[in-house]
Amino acid sequence: MEELEQARKIIDEVDGEMAKLFCRRMEAAKKIAAYKGARGLPIFDPTREGAVLAKSGERVADEEMRAYYTLFQKEVMAVSRAYQRKLLSGERVAYAGTVGAFAHLAVRRLFPEAEAVAYPDFFAAWRAVEEGDCELAVLPIENSFQGEVGTVTDLMFSGSLFLNAVTEMPVTQVLLAKKGTSLSGIRRVISHPQALGQCAAYISSHGFLTEEYANTALAAKYVAECDDPTVGAIASAEAAEIFGLSVLESNIHTKATNATRFAVFSRSAHKPSTNECGVRSVFLFTVPNRAGALASAIDIIGAHGFNLRTLRSRPMKDLFWQYYFYAEAEGNLSTEAGREMLAELGGVCDRLKIVGVYKRGDENA
Template sequence: MPQDAARRIAFQGELGAYSHQACREVFPEMEPLPCPTFEEAIAKVKGGEARLAMLPVENSLYGRVADIHHLLPESGLYIIGEHFVPIRLQLLGVPGAALDHIREAQSHTVALGQCRRFLKDRAIRPVIGADTAGSAALVAEAKNPERAAIASRLAGEIHGLAVLAEDIEDAAHNTTRFLVMSRQKIEADPQGGLAMTTFVFQVRNVPAALYKAMGGFATNGVNMTKLESYMTDGSFTATQFYADIEGHPETEPVRLALEELGFFTNHLKVLGVYPASPFRGRD
């Protein structure tokens, strides 16, 4: 891998997006590489143009990120870490703008929905933009003191906008979980504290297969923090499951649980074994 590529981390979105913020928080020494799609961010790592990718997988308000669970198993990349970003939304205006004079606020439709109460109380008209960071760029370019953007503080810094109102989101617990992806398989130390294991599987076409497959996790005391199903290849009968569990496959409980799972599946693929984020320990 070229030296420059070894310092790059790819993400979907523009500079100033929350994915960019996640990159900066975890890998401040790396060069962020913005990409228009998740597929391109993955391709940059597979093709050797970046060493890592930072991909959002779920949000505490809106659930899983669309399409990401289809992309991860076929990406050819490994999950080597996770990071949680509390989503703090700022009202950003051009320098000299005043909050009382703002008439419109532009942002991604999801971000606008997360600030519904603030916008209503201030009689500010929501304007739908392609994304948060892009909206900040457009507001900076327009130089209209009556139009603001709703985006991250980082987006404001990048585009020279002033924070007119901070943390305007309706729900303080709004958080997005990101996964760090790499071509290199790097697994957590079995003795290095709590690890997460992510895998996908398909159950055999027998009665109560999923119920039986889950039994091994219960009997071995393994905590499953996530289990989601989605169709594969457009079939209504071929269902794939995506799961996160606490624990390392080299520990006895997880080893036994995965072994029992294997009796009831016709496909099982571990996507990554990585250190659990300290965020998981918060109340």
């Protein structure tokens, strides 16, 4: 009996020490939540948790004990994630459109605990973060068929927010109409220009007239509220459920694998550690209007080990026939190589702006 009591006393003492360490750990988790929340980073980081579990196992010499300690560590991290989700549940995330828009679906996927706040367009959602009405904005930056979303690229060039994460979402475009309407009765379809472009072949084959609308879900809302049964909307299947419309046909986009990349923007920049793998950097620049200026900038990027995956030009709104360049490269600007590259680019570029650095694995989070 005395041996049992002694063992229980040891457990009580250890539990007391563990309670203090638990509180200390959760205070650190609170700081991590604040950092991630300010930059729109996902709570769950599988790479980091895998490294923690591997390191934890090394601390326990007994093989049988090691397996149980790994289970214990997994539970601790699950509790930490739950605590971080609770802390971030009051976050406001801006998007363009309304409930049922693809951007709304992206917000729900990335930040299920946050409050999704709708704005009429990209500019309004961007400004909501700049002015502090929302902590984050989730905006589309590129479609696999239609290419870049130019308005958002221009906001990156002129605005003050940072890109901290990117997620890729499959996009299924469907034709919606009032209940009781047949496909043969449709004469005109409305949607966002990107959606109309993605479905151009289908629209042409049916001879539909088209009309651009600010957002796919708002187009669906208009069809639901208007009195014209000959008008259809191209939007998501979720929009059909929300606004009480019928799905006349699904998968009407031209390219079978249709996807859109959504970026998370915030007022604070995220700097991944210099030893993280799969990091991409986004930056914008202008070069003098002389022969070889752009080639010099590209050579500098490659010379420092950065693999340039995307390079696009955009017209500068305030200068006729002048352009800036959007660049996305594999590599981390926070490393010594990145800092050296930026310093050298500064010597050949008229303007150089870092938009953000994100981890490649976040694209499919």
